[in-house]
Amino acid sequence: MKFESQRVAKPYFIFALMLFVGQILFGLILGLQYIVGDFLFPYIPFNVARMVHTNLLIVWLLFGFMGASYYLVPEESDTELHSPWLAKATFWVFAAAGVATILGYLLVPYGELAELTMNHLLPTMGREFLEQPTITKIGIVIVCLAFIYNIGMTVLKGRKTVINMVLITGLVGLAVFFLFSFYNPANLVLDKFFWWWVVHLWVEGVWELILGAILAFVLIKVTGVDREVIEKWLYVIIALALISGLIGMGHHYFWIGPGPYWLWLGSIFSALEPVPFFMMVLFAFRVVSQRRHQHGNRVATLWALGTAVMAFLGAGVWGFIHTLAPVNYYTHGSQITAAHGHLAFFGAYAMIVMCIISYAMPIMRGRPQGNPAVAQKLETFAFWTMCISMLGITLALTVAGAWQVALQRLPESGALSFMNTQAKLIPVFWVREAFGLVFATGLVAYLASFFVGQKAAVNTYVVETHATEAAGEFKAQGACCGSCK
């Protein structure tokens, strides 16, 4: 760690992981409600559990992105963070607003929450992923503005590296496109059309810039490969992401009202969207194979490679299988969509956040060469457990989706009803739930890895030592923590 102010990232990372635990808990509840329809009814109806599951996901990813930015921007800019105080204050505001909103979902019926928060003044609630009360949305905007101001001022006074510029463009885009969540006309078609300007332009647009920037940062640090090389790759990847992804949004405009030319535009451009994800795989493996030094934090390198591969599988491969209009006609809104949503969100965004945590957390805890071997071993086990079980969840949902299409969508006459089809899929939903439990085990192992090998660490490095000092020490031994790159 080069600058003391980078340390403000720590509470962001810790809180992100706490929310992640909550997300998975509610995921398991949802998975069980798919099978035992009245599980926890009427205390936690499915829609409530789902809101909690998906909103916790989005919020913990935002905490992760913010933590990542607070950690890497000062280091890249080669200057202290503009205002560590503001970063700490926004942490508490965001955490409090997040917790209050989740409690609101769980404690009062949604209709009452809408009334309580005066949704009728500016109705924005009740749309998928954007269920937050309007007042929470306004809070999110304010937190984002304070965050971007802080990061922006830091970049302005320091070095403007490519990673910094790409990251900040992504963050500004994130905030700008979120503003579309306040547009909710009575016309459902217009509502849906611009709803995707938040959802699609986030995950297949500006978030890819954030993903690319964080990945490039970690790769520079753990491999020592020349910045010039990495920056060129980064530009190519994000260029392709925007070129394919902006018009690729057409893959959501097939069946919600817009005209038929979107069938062509959406199919063609979104079919190109896997390309940048594939480039990311090439990029990560190429850079690691050309590494200049072996960083002591090997598991961080594993996360970087894993993110590229799993993002390619989830977004690239599972996105492609249902993105062409003639296929999507049958798979739209089926379990295939759920399969893709899970692997893509996990592989790209959950994993990049765990990647930067894996790299930065040990440094912030005074372990510039990564955690002690036992801890890394456990984290590696957690990595594989989570990745493999998420692939299991995805495959189970893919089977469920294909079967659903065959029973309910394909037959021209004698098609099974939705509810009867779901009843037939129960065995596959059990498999999904079982993999979900394995995933939860992996998550527990991951969290445990933060606490094992404490003694070894204390012996090797003095905890809370000045990172720069430790870095110097290691350079003397021929090792490198990457901080000076």
Add this chain to the structure above:
Amino acid sequence: MSEIFTKGMARNIYYGGGFFFLLLLVGLTLDTLRELPQRDHRENITESVARGKAVWEENNCIGCHSLMGEGAYFAPELANVYDRYGNGNEAAFAQFMQSWMAMQPLPTEGRRKMPQFHLSKEQVDDLSAFLIWTSRINDNDWPPNREG
């Protein structure tokens, strides 16, 4: 990557390409906004339809159901529920909705549950109007059959 392809070229593709396709997206959006009135039949969005959409949102129906294929996948698609139960008769569908909403939750043990929302008769009528209007949007013939 080879030396012929420089970082400067990559950067220009990023800025140029990103900007161009963003502009193209805005252009296509304007064109779509121009043609949508013929496809969404917005002249039929009555006050009742608009209120129905608000009832739909304020009770988070989308948290279990999909509407035009978007939302959750736990309960039946509702953009075509009018086609499924209405048989082209708006009054019959409104009647069905009144009894369906009043019946919830169904007592069958182990079956997926829909909560009781305690809506007024007018609110349910508004929901029916909203769902009927939705079923008539030109959505390129989705879903493939009436099961949704």
